[in-house]
Amino acid sequence: xxxxxxxxxxxKFWIFxxxxxxxxxxxxxxxEVEADDGPPIFSTFNAFKEAYQAAExxxxxxxxxxxIKHQQRHGGFPIIDHxxxxxFFYRSTENQTAVNLIGEFKPESFYSIGWDETGVQMSRxxxxxxxxxxxxxxxxxxxxxxxxxxxxxxKLDPLNPKTYFNGPIVSDASELVMPKYPLIKEAxxxxxxxxxxxxxxxxxxxxxxxxxxxxxxxxxxxxxxxxYTADGSAWMKYMKLPEMLxxxxxxxxxxxxxxxxxxxxxxxxxxxxxxPDYVRYLETIIQYVDKTFSTKADARHRFHFGxxxxxxxxxxxxxxxx
Numbered sequence: 133x134x135x136x137x138x139x140x141x142x143x144k145f146w147i148f149x150x151x152x153x154x155x156x157x158x159x160x161x162x163x164e165v166e167a168d169d170g171p172p173i174f175s176t177f178n179a180f181k182e183a184y185q186a187a188e189x190x191x192x193x194x195x196x197x198x199x200i201k202h203q204q205r206h207g208g209f210p211i212i213d214h215x216x217x218x219x220f221f222y223r224s225t226e227n228q229t230a231v232n233l234i235g236e237f238k239p240e241s242f243y244s245i246g247w248d249e250t251g252v253q254m255s256r257x258x259x260x261x262x263x264x265x266x267x268x269x270x271x272x273x274x275x276x277x278x279x280x281x282x283x284x285x286x287k288l289d290p291l292n293p294k295t296y297f298n299g300p301i302v303s304d305a306s307e308l309v310m311p312k313y314p315l316i317k318e319a320x321x322x323x324x325x326x327x328x329x330x331x332x333x334x335x336x337x338x339x340x341x342x343x344x345x346x347x348x349x350x351x352x353x354x355x356x357x358x359x360y361t362a363d364g365s366a367w368m369k370y371m372k373l374p375e376m377l378x379x380x381x382x383x384x385x386x387x388x389x390x391x392x393x394x395x396x397x398x399x400x401x402x403x404x405x406x407x408p409d410y411v412r413y414l415e416t417i418i419q420y421v422d423k424t425f426s427t428k429a430d431a432r433h434r435f436h437f438g439x440x441x442x443x444x445x446x447x448x449x450x451x452x453x454x
Contacts, residue, residue, distance in 0.1 A: 184257055220280075231264040235277055340397055340398075341364065
């Protein structure tokens with residue numbers, strides 16, 4: 133086949149096209165991206181791990197610093213792969229003998245929501261390395277909380293700014309949110325000008341603090357359904373129940389309600405352990421609320437709930453006083 137070129141301009145044009153194609157092909161084949169401020173950054177954690185393990189000790193630290201900076205700008209930590217694999221990554225500041233990962237992914241038993249205190253032992257990134265990692269796989273819509281255990285001490289993930297209050301036992305924990313986790317509207321904090329009021333109940337029969345939430349615009353000429361919660365102060369402090377109700381009522385997602393937040397006695401476990409005294413106490417509270425406030429005073433318009441042992445108490449009360 134003869135290819136005639138009529139001018140030098142056409143030669144230059146074809147040379148330019150071939151150069152562009154070669155550049156694109158090379159870019160696709162490359163698995164490493166040069167960082168602006170250091171050694172090459174790798175497109176996957178496993179590629180980085182292989183390069184780190186192959187590097188001389190003097191080069192490993194610089195490679196690690198660059199990789200961490202790159203990952204913080206492109207996805208953060210833990211490292212979530214497209215196939216659902218999550219790499220948990222801990223960089224120690226001391227010479228540790230062991231680092232473990234604990235969290236909601238591994239309970240202490242099938243019948244418990246408590247975390248297994250041992251969890252998963254993490255591996256060193258390389259021999260004598262101060263970097264530890266482990267890889268686990270989760271569903272695309274999962275969300276969970278976790279901690280590192282370093283020399284017996286529980287620690288937040290220093291590379292992950294997302295934390296969440298897990299409860300009075302664990303306290304704050306690091307949070308992992310998978311890409312398809314559905315954050316429902318009610319879980320988002322939306323400021324509203326319509327705010328209810330909260331008042332404490334003061335009476336001789338009160339065993340522990342009780343607080344009553346009245347919705348914005350409360351009108352004694354109207355009647356309201358009533359929510360009763362166990363562990364009342366926890367629902368106010370940690371779950372922001374009054375603010376949640378303000379938001380739901382203001383957006384007309386629910387009708388205005390009264391909420392009665394009931395604290396437990398000092399012996400919380402036995403107080404909520406299928407205790408007939410709790411059910412009788414709840415009856416006294418309901419009688420007081422129906423007498424003091426404008427309520428829809430029937431079972432259809434009362435809702436009692438709780439979490440953990442408080443949830444068990446609510447379950448018990450529903451069976452005892454349907």
